[in-house]
Amino acid sequence: MTVRLAHVGIAVRSIVDARIFYEEVLGLEVESVEEIESEGVKVALLPFPGGEIELLEPLREDSPVGRFLDKHGEGLHHLSFEVPDVQRSILAGIEHGVETVGDAPRKGAEGREIAFFHPLFTHGVLIEVCSKRNAAVDEAASGS
Numbered sequence: 001m002t003v004r005l006a007h008v009g010i011a012v013r014s015i016v017d018a019r020i021f022y023e024e025v026l027g028l029e030v031e032s033v034e035e036i037e038s039e040g041v042k043v044a045l046l047p048f049p050g051g052e053i054e055l056l057e058p059l060r061e062d063s064p065v066g067r068f069l070d071k072h073g074e075g076l077h078h079l080s081f082e083v084p085d086v087q088r089s090i091l092a093g094i095e096h097g098v099e100t101v102g103d104a105p106r107k108g109a110e111g112r113e114i115a116f117f118h119p120l121f122t123h124g125v126l127i128e129v130c131s132k133r134n135a136a137v138d139e140a141a142s143g144s
């Protein structure tokens with residue numbers, strides 16, 4: 001079973017402000033910015049070998065990321081691991097009394113299937129599991 005770190009999610013008030021550090025100081029580049037209306041969030045992806053930084057800016061104050069910012073301020077929001085089978089991870093969680101946050105699985109950026117495990121059951125860090133990028137999305141992106 002291959003598991004890899006997909007991305008590190010960071011809650012920010014403004015992607016326009018936050019990207020300056022990651023681009024100008026770290027030398028990463030924003031590859032895409034996508035609004036996920038159902039989650040009330042705008043997502044900027046900055047890839048690097050072995051993973052990505054995912055900047056999360058709330059579209060509304062009453063969204064999950066909006067409420068996170070209210071409570072904690074900017075900072076580490078979640079770690080995302082790419083797993084072979086999101087559904088199987090959810091079932092393994094159920095088997096061990098680990099609860100998910102919201103609907104699971106649901107649709108994330110890049111056509112991925114995602115699920116979140118509540119930090120209460122994961123020793124304090126919100127953990128996302130995601131499927132590989134949707135192949136159809138890759139094809140559309142490469143124009144083939």
Ligand code: ZN
Nearest residue numbers: 009054080128
């Ligand atoms: Zn994520």
